[in-house]
Amino acid sequence: MNQIEVYLEKEIGPDLGSRQKIEELFKNIDSNASKVIMNFEGIDFMGRSFAQEYLNRKHIATFEVIEKNMSEDIQKMFEIILKLNNRL
Template identity: 50%
Template sequence: MIIDLKNEIGKDLIVRLDAEHLFKKLEGNSQKVIMDFSDIDFINRSFAQEYLNRKMVVDYEIEEINVPDVVKNMFNVILEWNGYDLRY
């Protein structure tokens, strides 16, 4: 299953609630999910924190593709703040 975040949410990933809704749509999913970050221009801390928190507790694999530097950098900030030694 591939989710195009630009079409699903928009070019700017801002609202924590959008991340919540995204993962609620995937409840009960058991297959690998590919999150396509193509053409994402901005991500804020709230969305990134919620996305990563939810990603860590799901029972299925999530792979991110076409992740722009702005998203990678924010994910790395969130991971570092939370004491994880992971890099995007």
């Protein structure tokens, strides 16, 4: 099993706002990865468009995506979007 960990603060910065950034990140993940851990440590803000695109990319990814170190605010943002998309 090929597992990698992505530190979002290091890859994108403490403010996750751009939908384009998460598109690029998912495209650049090694195609041999079977499991990707998205580490949200140090993330201060996540915009709605970023969260929407993240969940879309996670849904169609060819690898398993696991989140860790998510703040309560980030968890709530994901829950809101999942509810709106009837995926919860």
